[in-house]
Amino acid sequence: QKEVEQNSGPLSVPEGAIASLNCTYSDRGSQSFFWYRQYSGKSPELIMSIYSNGDKEDGRFTAQLNKASQYVSLLIRDSQPSDSATYLCAVPDLYNFNKFYFGSGTKLNVKP
C-alpha cells in the first residue's frame, strides 16, 4: 500500500511568518510531486509541481524535494490570512501515473 503522510495540523502561524508544510512518501521510485491548496468547501487547486531534487520557487511558494529522504516540503513566505486552507500533497503511482495518492492534508491557519 503506497503511503503519503502529512501532519493533519492545524499549523498556526502569524501573518508574515514562514509556514512550513511537510509530506513523506513511501515509494522510493516516485518521480513527481504535487501540492494542492483546498479552501473549506471548495475544490483542490494545484499550486506547485516538483520533479527534481532541490528547490522550486514560484512567488511566495517554494517546494523542496529530497528523494533520498523521501520527503517533499512546501514553504509559504510572508504568510497571509488568505493562505489559510488545507494543503494536500499528491504523489502518482509508479506504474499508473494517472493514479494519485493523496496525503490526508495539513490545515494551515494564518493569524492576522
Place this chain on the structure above:
Amino acid sequence: DTEVTQTPKHLVMGMTNKKSLKCEQHMGHRAMYWYKQKAKKPPELMFVYSYEKLSINESVPSRFSPECPNSSLLNLHLHALQPEDSALYLCASSQAGGVGQPQHFGDGTRLSIL
C-alpha cells in the same frame, strides 16, 4: 475560474432517483477522473478514463456508472444512492500518460442524498 466545468453545483436527490453529474474540459486533456470527497478527508479516486476508455475503477459500487462520450466530456450516472454517498464529487483532467502530469480539478458537485 477553473477550466474544468462541473454541473450541477449542488444536487439533492432521493434514494430512488436517477440523476447525472456532468464534467467538461477544453484543455485538450485525454485523461479524466471522478473523485469523491467527504468532509475533512482527501479526495478518493473513483474512476479514470484515458483516451475515452475506462482505465481504472476503484471497486466503486454499481450504483455509480461513469460515461465518457468524447474527449471533452465525462458523466457520472447515479441511481439508487445511499445516504453515505452524500459528498463532494470532483471531476479532474490531465494530459494522459507520462510521468509528471498534474490533475486539474473542477469546482465539484455537492451531492446530498435524502
